[in-house]
Amino acid sequence: MYNQYPPPNPNQPYGQQPPPPGGYPPYASVPPQQPQPQQPPYGHQSYPAGYYPPPQQGSYPPAPAPYAPYPSGPPLPSHQQPQPQQQPPYGQQPSYTAPHGYGYQPPRSYPPQQPPGQQYPPPQTYASAPPQRQVAPPPPVALASPSLGYIPGQIAPGDFRPDADVLRQAMKGIGTDEATLIRVLSRLDPLQMAAVRETYTRHIGRDLYKDVKSETSGYFQLGLLAIIDGPLAHDARLVREAVAGLGTTEWKLNDVLLGRSNADLNAIKATYQQKFSRSLGRDVSDDLSAQTERLFTKVVSATRHEESELVHPQHIESDVKSMMVNNITEVCAIFAQSSDTELRAINSAFRARYNVPLDKHIEREFSNHMEEALLRMLDTAIDPAMRDAVLLEECMVGAGTKDEKLTVRLVRMHWDQVHLDQVRRAYHHRYRRDLRDRVRSELSGDYQKLMLAILE
Template identity: 30%
Template sequence: MSYPGYPPSDSYPAFPGYPPTGQESVYPPAGQYTYPAVPGGFPGGGSYPAAPPNAGAAGYPAPGGYPASGGFPGAPQAGGMPPYPGGPGFPVPPTGPGFGGYPQQPPAQSYAGGGPAQIPGFPGGQVPSPMPGPPAAVVQYTQGTIQAAPNFDAGRDAEILRKAMKGFGTDEQAIINVVANRSNDQRQKIKAAFKTMYGKDLIKDLKSELSGNVEELILALFMPSTYYDAWSLRHAMKGAGTQESVLIEILCTRTNQEIREIVNCYNSEFGRDIEQDIRSDTSGHFERLLISMCQGNRDENQTVDYQKAQEDAQRLYQAGEGRLGTDESCFNMVLASRSFPQLKATVEAYSRIANRDLLSSIDREFSGNVERGLKTIVQCALNRPAFFAERLYYSMKGAGTDDSTLIRIVVTRSEIDLVQIKQMFTQMYQKTLATMIASDTSGDYRKLLLAIVGQ
């Protein structure tokens, strides 16, 4: 499970589409639990506030759920999520790397592995020891809406799909029941079993039975995830015109391993070099940013170097706000190479130096696709689910629907962090993702999308 950026700072840079004042995407809620910005100190030199006197105190998680979220469905229980002693409804913050201990800093002796720390007002009056000190790294848990089905039988599912497509008409609901409740890996096994059992290609059969958006959605679900990303990139650059937003969405948000696999797949499946295609379809600083992304060489060390964050923030300020003109290569170097936790610390340091958040400075210093690409990287460093929630919202807002974007994000995030994206969507737009999908789509297409998002 994850709330990316957890625990975040108690402020969130304002940029278009992100939560309005009072609805910041922070967990725990702003001002209740602070988190050290630099080793050995708390923000502003303050300290953790005292623990609330009892479970009913304002701002303290109600039994069974976290503030404002209604609970974290499927939160991992093993290894760090037992109930507090004496308080079965209170989840204990995990004691692994990345979680800064408890709301009230425990007595020093509890770090040495002494007896349980006595904390007045906590259920049971104590928490287990030893308790770790606040680490520099942030561990993030994420959760997809689609999980691997238990008791999976590829042959049985292949038979269900065959019956659904045999004879007159198609039993779309039977197809939806299978594809929306199997992981991508299980769908690949169903494809293989179908060909073994019937000597036919499942994808060709599905294409002959389906049409329109529901066909595009089901075919996307049956593509291996790496192939789907590579296919989307090829489609974005094929023919006249280029869908730059697709290039940004994929290349600026994936992990190093995902990027390298996409680049290799692009070459093996389409016989083309992705860098060459990018050079042919883009230019200038945007081209350079995408080529940097294609290397899959972003630092992935999760430990934050606060001194480097300060230096990078100063470097970015001097490359933009602090001079006439803009040194675009400096922005490219920092944003393309630093780890996302490191970039988050840099963004926070930049706000203190420039009296303006980094996203606003990028707005002022850049324009067009390179601006959108740089902002996407910063948004992912701060809150990746919020970036995808915004993309989903604007795919459906206003007249018409950008179905390709809606399908691509729902499919590609369904096993990664769609639970968090749904939560962010509700916080940011005061409506659920399912409600907006239901009002913007229809028929079997709507049914399948809602099944994937977990409605």
């Protein structure tokens, strides 16, 4: 959770923030070594043997002061009033405790004292090793819940008829009140958006998606429709767009499918089947080939280890050796099935063993879509906020703006306001510029106003 990492002490330089109380959780039962005095470059820190760090998204300085809400207009309903983001103090993240599955020794039990005069049979002798001591089974794995907006049919409680009336009035008659569409739609969370759309159909008797589509155009329309779709339906739509027709839109597959939880992937697959009467796994597999087909087939199977599962040091060492050998089948399995915690452990152990950053090894040994996919999964595990900051800058750097990418990515990020705040901090940290200012300089018109509104 990103809100477990509030801004650091501004008097300490980046990369030298104190660790959580008690240090990072170990994945190997070896004493921690003393850290090296010199910090390696960003993203390639070397950690003491047996340690894996949490994601780094909490190390960014505070984002610039928020802008005044855009635009002015009638007061918002109470459920749409912006709420300040409350972050718990640093150090309140759940502490790590080693489950009883690995390295656990139950307490010794002794036979009862022999009563006087009672004879016990002689102790049994063994020709070989004595029987193994009974070890308590590992605790059941806690399955991750779907992200907000990824449970079909789930909507926010409350009366959303005023929102539906305002939206209908903005599109009724001649002309369209674009400012009202921006003001109402940009501030809804996933469950509120689902409630507004359902209320619009029931109360007005019309389809909000179709009305907005008929009244708007261009990338302004693209952004509004993505918001109205909500995160789950829009993800399914993006995958269909990625594989329909000639060729494959690789960035859409990467954005939607890579680094996701099993719960979210299963929800996306079910929605894809329901909306398009097609199998997402079969469509993706048929549209790819060779290395990437193997990787995405395993990704779509949604068999990642859960974050609550125990990290086994012997498995990490085995995975590190497989990464160096570059057996494609094994590499695909490692990245598709490892949890983010395991990928961080592999990243740290790989550098410690070979003195080479894992991302540099991937860049040297792989290429094209396979390289992009593996690096995306690694970046997601190490620092998801910085990953998204770099992806946004990708859309704006150089000549011209990659408007479809920028719109899709900003809308997808805005569904999680805490994460979006971390992305703004990461962007400012890396590029020394406010993200809203950067977006403002690239766009114009109602399209610009919508993108700035979802960044507030």
